[in-house]
Amino acid sequence: MSIPVLKFDAVIVGAGGAGLRSAIQLSEAGLKTAVLSKVFPTRSHTVAAQGGVAASLGNSEEDHWTWHMYDTVKGSDWLGDQDAIEFMCKKANEVVVELEHYGMPFDRTDNGKIYQRPFGGHMSNFGEKPVRRSCAAADRTGHAMLHAMYQRNVKANTQFFVEWMALDLIRDEEGHVLGVTAMEMETGQIVIFHARATIFATGGAGRIYYSSTNAFINTGDGLGMAARAGIPLEDMEFWQFHPTGVAGAGVLITEGVRGEGGILRNSNKERFMERYAPNAKDLASRDVVSRAMATEIKEGRGCGVNKDYVLLDITHLDPATIMKRLPGIHEIGIQFAGVDCLKEPLPVVPTCHYQMGGIPTHYSGRVVMQQGGDHNAVVPGFYAGGECACASVHGANRLGTNSLLDLLVFGKSAGDSAVEDLKAGRAHRDLPKDVSDKTLARISALDNRKGGASVSETRLAMQRTMQDHAGVFRFNDMLKQGVEKILEVEKAARNLEIKDKSMAWNTARTEALEMENLIEVAKATMISAEARKESRGAHVRDDAPDTAEFPNGRNDAEWHKHTLFSPVDNSITYKPVNMQPLTVETIALKTRSY
Amino acid sequence: MERQDYERLRWRCIRRGLLEVDIALTRFLDDGFDQLDDEEQKAFVELADMEDYDLWHLISGQADIDDPRLAHVVNLLRKS
Numbered sequence: 151m152s153i154p155v156l157k158f159d160a161v162i163v164g165a166g167g168a169g170l171r172s173a174i175q176l177s178e179a180g181l182k183t184a185v186l187s188k189v190f191p192t193r194s195h196t197v198a199a200q201g202g203v204a205a206s207l208g209n210s211e212e213d214h215w216t217w218h219m220y221d222t223v224k225g226s227d228w229l230g231d232q233d234a235i236e237f238m239c240k241k242a243n244e245v246v247v248e249l250e251h252y253g254m255p256f257d258r259t260d261n262g263k264i265y266q267r268p269f270g271g272h273m274s275n276f277g278e279k280p281v282r283r284s285c286a287a288a289d290r291t292g293h294a295m296l297h298a299m300y301q302r303n304v305k306a307n308t309q310f311f312v313e314w315m316a317l318d319l320i321r322d323e324e325g326h327v328l329g330v331t332a333m334e335m336e337t338g339q340i341v342i343f344h345a346r347a348t349i350f351a352t353g354g355a356g357r358i359y360y361s362s363t364n365a366f367i368n369t370g371d372g373l374g375m376a377a378r379a380g381i382p383l384e385d386m387e388f389w390q391f392h393p394t395g396v397a398g399a400g401v402l403i404t405e406g407v408r409g410e411g412g413i414l415r416n417s418n419k420e421r422f423m424e425r426y427a428p429n430a431k432d433l434a435s436r437d438v439v440s441r442a443m444a445t446e447i448k449e450g451r452g453c454g455v456n457k458d459y460v461l462l463d464i465t466h467l468d469p470a471t472i473m474k475r476l477p478g479i480h481e482i483g484i485q486f487a488g489v490d491c492l493k494e495p496l497p498v499v500p501t502c503h504y505q506m507g508g509i510p511t512h513y514s515g516r517v518v519m520q521q522g523g524d525h526n527a528v529v530p531g532f533y534a535g536g537e538c539a540c541a542s543v544h545g546a547n548r549l550g551t552n553s554l555l556d557l558l559v560f561g562k563s564a565g566d567s568a569v570e571d572l573k574a575g576r577a578h579r580d581l582p583k584d585v586s587d588k589t590l591a592r593i594s595a596l597d598n599r600k601g602g603a604s605v606s607e608t609r610l611a612m613q614r615t616m617q618d619h620a621g622v623f624r625f626n627d628m629l630k631q632g633v634e635k636i637l638e639v640e641k642a643a644r645n646l647e648i649k650d651k652s653m654a655w656n657t658a659r660t661e662a663l664e665m666e667n668l669i670e671v672a673k674a675t676m677i678s679a680e681a682r683k684e685s686r687g688a689h690v691r692d693d694a695p696d697t698a699e700f701p702n703g704r705n706d707a708e709w710h711k712h713t714l715f716s717p718v719d720n721s722i723t724y725k726p727v728n729m730q731p732l733t734v735e736t737i738a739l740k741t742r743s744y
Numbered sequence: 745m746e747r748q749d750y751e752r753l754r755w756r757c758i759r760r761g762l763l764e765v766d767i768a769l770t771r772f773l774d775d776g777f778d779q780l781d782d783e784e785q786k787a788f789v790e791l792a793d794m795e796d797y798d799l800w801h802l803i804s805g806q807a808d809i810d811d812p813r814l815a816h817v818v819n820l821l822r823k824s
Contacts, residue, residue, distance in 0.1 A: 188759055189756075189759050189760075189761075192761075192795070193759075193760055193761040193796060194761055195761050196761070197761035197762060197796055197797075198761060198762050198763070290797060293761075293795070293796075293797060313755070335755060336752070362763075363763060364763065365759075365760055365761055365762060365763045365766050366758055366759055366760070366763070366766045366770075367759045367760070367761075367766075399763075399767055400763055401763060401764055401767070477806070478804055478806065481804040481805055481806075482764075482804070485764075485767075485768065485803070485804065486764075486767060654748050654751065655748055655751030655752050655754075655755060656751070657751060657754055657755050657758065660755070
């Protein structure tokens, strides 16, 4: 079967913040650049980012990139690579100012500078007091960013392939990456994108969890493709959770609800936070509240048929106060929980929000993997940036407003590195003879299989398993069972059946292909989480508690290292954390406390 | 609506930038869209074409729309 081949200098998969930023570098360098996206670029999940982008511009008060770097290292619980963190924090001002020049409508101060506001974890003078570092465009920062960068790309003649799904990474025998196979949704046609540089900017995979704030589009397509091509996934045990998402929907309920007097209750109607945090109670930190909720659910005091959520009660508050101070909450309750929160409590559960791990990259945006004794050998022709990549700047936990910064800095650096490599003479390499065989075999299996597993049931089984066994607070026995269960789910995910065999706009097929990506991420997460026997950042284990010997349960002697999950044989290896910044002194290991 | 047009619309509803819009539109497609007449379906397609925040503000009652055709379907979305 002859498959059409489209030849480009560079192909970028994903048109969210990182993909658009990369594309600007390539197109403005005069390179023929294709961007593939499952949706129109301005509908990428970057649109959901409201908080802002961090940069030590110092417009409102004194600030410095070294302070930002310190905060990021500390936020990462010292798992972030200090060369990459220095690179990102130092580049922040440059990428924000560039964005301003692209037309991004940042909020302004009275004297016309970019207005900056404080954000959790961002401090001045190495952790002394909060600093105003976040640059925002009202509450639509991600939205405004996508529009500004999309327009810049149109001007630069980037070629967009909208409503196309990339299916598999093309690698030759020597390990070079030569592009992707992809499907045009409108026709179902499979096409080869043959490129000198391939950049992944596919976002996160938060849909592996039952409760997730991520839009449905976040199915980890880049991670799935990388895994199928034999590239390991780094630090996949680290996922950031938010304590209060609407159970069953994932939609966020702002922490302001507890700030206004909302109370968390278990199935006995007990205000359980009094036991976990006698002073702060429901206003304890996110971590403490999330762990308490998870413990109540694990110990059988959850609510509902499956006893898998707790209740957030605001029925004792004055309805006028709720409507005035918490706009939208009443509607969210009705729309997503079927509950009138003025009369009944809201069902809530700790909810997955952000993926810290991903495809291992150098801070230049080049994808790296182990070869022989080298932990960081470059995979030629392959680059990644944004949430799908692990540079690693977020380490074990991410600071708010560093995600938009990540996608700008590493989107740009991936683009710059690709330009550099192409200008240095990287040519199109011959496509392997079996270039599309694996992709066609996957499609054919889906189209012809009878008696296979249902996509929606398999996805639900995966999401339930991840939520129950590798959620915000982790238990040794649950993780061990979780590994067995997710491997069972994997068998179903490799045996999916779809009823609709049509070519055009076959959403059943697309969802099945997404499921094949999700399961790679779910498996990597579960196995990596089970293996890491300490608590660090967002990975918190019941059997690695806070002790004098191991503050916060962190065990640097044994576990100060990056996890690498190999999809080839489900094995785990580790590589050292890079503690050597580019120009400044190492930020030495210290207990993380706020 | 032709099958192909419906499937295209479906994809554009079940893969949005905001989770809130994903859920609201998916639910409506599964339970409500079939009962719309041709004019209402056209209005729904127009709404689905909107930016995520604009659409979410309409669905969640934080904003209103003047066009009575669209306002009618927004009301149905709010109730679904």
